[in-house]
Amino acid sequence: MKFKYLPILAITAAFAACNSNPNTKTADSIAADSANNDTTAQAAAPGHICFLNTEGTQKQDSTKVHLMIDGNKVTGDMQWLPKEKDARKGTLEGTQDGNIIKAVWTFMQEGMKDTMAVEFSFPGDKLLQKPFKVNAKDGRQVTDAKADYTVVYDKVDCK
Template sequence: MKFKLGLICCIALAVASCTGNSTNKDGDTTLKKEDTAMANAPDAPAVNMEYCFYTTEGTAAQDTTKVSLHVNGNKVTGDMNWIPKEKDARKGTLMGNLNGNVIKALWSYGQEGGTDTLSVEFQLRGNQLAQKPYKYDAKTGKQQTDNAAGYTVIYNMKNCK
């Protein structure tokens, strides 16, 4: 008898906790695409939206790249910091344009006391950011975006701080 009473009490508590204190008067609790800014990102990122992403690479995932983007219409600004485990970090700003879900930007960064620029290309993919990788240009002795490559460098979304 005590077992049945305990079981009934547990069920009643579970049912009561599931009902909650909802103030939704129309009864619609379905999350719609327009309720989340990231749901709109692959189609058309929201105006005045901020996105933050990171990726790690290296043999022990010891090198980190962080990208923060501010999207306002088709204009994109932000920061990109490549921070390897040892030294020679590249830290700088991004300025570019958004066309669909593709961002083409110029990364102006500082490294080892000098400054340089590099064209970068990203693709917004919901809660991820994908980037075309770099290749070495023997003529200039510098890295450049490999325009023939796919978007193979994947960044995961993180909270902006």
């Protein structure tokens, strides 16, 4: 072998080493990994359920609710994500009595922490919420306790 080909051979060997994948898996190992990392199984777990409500002229504003129900205890999170306004993202903690869920939503908005009582009806594949109204005395939003459950959320996969 002539020495003038040695650099070309070394470069070719280095390139081949860089392109080899030491993490190459067989189809069986990929299938086993996917079964272990299946998030669908988590989403289908009892008491773990998610909902979505979209509003606005072009359905551009959304509210996501993720509930974890354990007996009569309800926890989870709620995110109000309007297109042109500051979002509210936070946690839910409350109780369920029959189909009625009453919880406190602790959220952050514009860098400020706040809380609000929320009330849902959970008759099955839909989640219904009592709407908010503005308290005339302090200008804050509150759940309209006298209203019907008019805000409708559709069941979605938890992601």
